Amino acid sequence: MxxxxxxxxxxxxxxxxxxxxxxxxxxxxxxxxxxxxxxxxxxxxxxxxxxxxxxxxxxxxxxxxxxxGPGLEPPAAPPAPLPVVSITPLEALRGGGARLRIGGRSLRVRVPAGMRSGEHLRLRRAGADGADLHLPVLIRAADGLSALGDDLYMTWPTPPRLIEDGGRVEIETWAGPRSAWIAAEQETLRVRLKGLGLPARGSRPQGHLFVTLEPSADAPSSAEDLLVRFTRVWTPDRMAA
Missing domain, CATH: 1.10.287.110 (DnaJ domain)
Known part of the structure; x- marks a missing residue:
């Protein structure tokens, strides 16, 4: 008008x-x-x-x-911002689902494995006018993991004596136990476990898992750690065999 x-x-x-x-x-x-x-x-x-x-x-x-503008009519309300697809690091690793509300509708969307924060999930013909929607993805820290780019990060309690003397530390990761060697009085208390970050997807490479070793008196000693690993391997069933 x-x-x-x-x-x-x-x-x-x-x-x-x-x-x-x-x-x-x-x-x-x-x-x-x-x-x-x-x-x-x-x-x-x-x-x-x-x-x-x-x-x-x-x-x-x-x-x-x-x-x-048209007469003295109030300006049209701006369009509602698009919702953020929030997922956990484990969902980013394995794929998962998220429930969103778009324009008064509740939608369950599937998030493929390997999505990174800042990427956009495409929903075909999900807009009010039938157009595609591109929703931003955010990986929130959860389950002791955080994500940055292609890589994952976590902390692991480690006996102070092991940090001082060096040796092998066994870390319980999302993919199971992994071992790493640290030098005596290592200056940077962080180890890299190759290939345990976000999976490769498109042009994005396979990420890594960075573990910060956190001195903790409650962490199992080297002897206790060795006993746990020995028990895991030599179960009663294997000994009976």
Whole structure:
């Protein structure tokens, strides 16, 4: 709906002409043109004209109304922001599902394995107009894991004596137990377990798992760790065999 014209001005083109403009203008340019035109038409000035003075004011009001938008109606509400597909690191590793609300609808979407934070999940014809939606993905820290890019991060309690003397540490990861060797008094208490990050997907490479060794007096000693691994291998069933 266009702004209503004023009785003294029949059209936008006429309004622009009255202000000495040859095309659309707004803001400072429109104000400057109005001031120059209305000053020249003032009836109390030599060469002024009362009828033209009124038309210039009407033209100014019409162009202002058009610059504000359709009539005095409030601006349309902005579209609702798209929901974020929030998944855990384990769901990013193995794939998973998420429930979303879009435009008053509740949808269950499938997230393929290997999605990274900042990527977008495409939902075909899920928009109100039938268009595809591209929803941002965010991997939130959970289950002792966090994700950054292609890689995963976790901490593992480690006996202070093992950190001082060096040796083998066994770490319980999402893929099962893994061993790593650390040097005596290693300056950086972090080890990298290759290939245990997010899986390769498209142009993204296989990630790694970075484990920060956290000194803890409650962590099992080297002897206790060895006993646990020995017990795991030599179960009663194997000994009976």
């Amino acid at each position: 266009r702004a209503r014209s004023h009785p003294e001005v029949a059209s936008t083109r006429q309004a622009l002409a009255l202000l000495g403009l040859t095309g659309p203008a707004e803001g400072a340019a429109l104000t400057a043109a109005f001031r120059a035109a209305v000053k020249a038409a003032r009836p109390d000035q030599p060469g002024g004209d009362e009828a033209r003075f009124r038309k210039i004011i009407a033209a100014w009001r019409l162009l202002q109304a058009e610059a504000r």
